Amino acid sequence: MKTISLPSGEVVPMLGQGTWYMGEDQRRRAEEAAALKLGLDLGMTLIDTAEMYASGGAEEVVREAVAGRRDEVFIVSKVLPSNASLRGTQAACDRSLKRLGTDRIDLYLLHWRGGVPLSETVAAFDALKAAGKIRHWGVSNFDVDDMEELDAGSEAQANQVLYNLTRRGVEFDLLPWLEERSIPAMAYSPIEQGILQDDRRLAGIAARHGATAAQIALAFAMRSGNVIAIPKAVQAEHVRANRAALDIELTNEDLAELDAAFPPPARKQSLEMI
Numbered sequence: 001m002k003t004i005s006l007p008s009g010e011v012v013p014m015l016g017q018g019t020w021y022m023g024e025d026q027r028r029r030a031e032e033a034a035a036l037k038l039g040l041d042l043g044m045t046l047i048d049t050a051e052m053y054a055s056g057g058a059e060e061v062v063r064e065a066v067a068g069r070r071d072e073v074f075i076v077s078k079v080l081p082s083n084a085s086l087r088g089t090q091a092a093c094d095r096s097l098k099r100l101g102t103d104r105i106d107l108y109l110l111h112w113r114g115g116v117p118l119s120e121t122v123a124a125f126d127a128l129k130a131a132g133k134i135r136h137w138g139v140s141n142f143d144v145d146d147m148e149e150l151d152a153g154s155e156a157q158a159n160q161v162l163y164n165l166t167r168r169g170v171e172f173d174l175l176p177w178l179e180e181r182s183i184p185a186m187a188y189s190p191i192e193q194g195i196l197q198d199d200r201r202l203a204g205i206a207a208r209h210g211a212t213a214a215q216i217a218l219a220f221a222m223r224s225g226n227v228i229a230i231p232k233a234v235q236a237e238h239v240r241a242n243r244a245a246l247d248i249e250l251t252n253e254d255l256a257e258l259d260a261a262f263p264p265p266a267r268k269q270s271l272e273m274i
């Protein structure tokens with residue numbers, strides 16, 4: 001498994017697993033937990049979830065997936081901006097811990113910026129760290145100006161943003177900003193919610209690598225070495241394919257072809273969210 005170092009020095013896998021839309025349907029939960037377990041077996045031991053997903057249902061699926069092997073897993077969860085006050089964050093974290101069936105979240109993110117002053121949410125994260133309920137904190141959907149508003153000595157360990165071949169705006173300024181500070185980006189929706197699996201523009205490169213379009217999309221997202229990708233997959237075949245994508249090395253020729261089909265940004269673009 002390729003890895004990335006967080007600013008704290010902790011090493012995490014470059015490829016993790018998403019959970020959005022898991023936990024929505026009781027009848028699918030066993031299958032979803034099995035997919036996450038397979039991913040863990042294959043080394044994708046970073047799992048991304050949030051209190052928002054299925055109103056806590058996704059965290060319950062994670063609980064099932066990590067049962068008996070919690071120490072192998074790096075759990076990322078997120079607090080909603082509407083809960084991100086000093087007390088609200090701590091209460092939301094307690095609820096998440098209960099649903100996750102664990103005593104600590106490895107990385108706790110502010111899901112996106114809302115009305116609560118950042119300093120208040122950071123104070124809540126600090127209190128949660130001091131209490132041992134979270135090990136690290138970070139942010140999500142933060143643009144450069146939001147990152148700059150965090151204290152210079154901020155302990156933010158990651159910024160999770162929408163990033164894939166069709167959403168390259170962050171390459172202009174945000175990804176370089178993070179890389180300069182050795183703060184990893186986490187690419188969410190790296191397959192554009194599955195849409196890129198059918199993108200014919202990827203067919204030629206995929207054929208050259210004996211891979212699928214989705215695998216090329218993942219290899220692209222992770223190519224810099226400072227981006228953690230967190231695809232969500234329930235089908236076992238997809239879980240295996242995602243793990244294999246980590247071993248694809250895109251050539252200069254591939255990258256030039258991708259630039260022609262999915263042009264990189266020429267100027268600042270406002271941050272996109274799904």
Ligand SMILES: NC(=O)c1ccc[n+]([C@@H]2O[C@H](COP(=O)([O-])OP(=O)(O)OC[C@H]3O[C@@H](n4cnc5c(N)ncnc54)[C@H](OP(=O)(O)O)[C@@H]3O)[C@@H](O)[C@H]2O)c1
Pocket residue numbers: 017018019020021048049111140141160161187188189190191192193194195197212214215230231232233234235236237238239241242274
């Ligand atoms: N911070 C935020 O605001 C934010 C926003 C969105 C997402 N996220 C996080 O990022 C994770 C990933 O993003 P996402 O779920 O939106 O989209 P995604 O990972 O880009 O796409 C998921 C879809 O792609 C399919 N898929 C996965 N691997 C595949 C493969 N190898 N070949 C073909 N199809 C494949 C999945 O199918 P099956 O499930 O049927 O296998 C699913 O339909 C989320 O689950 C969530 O944890 C965070």
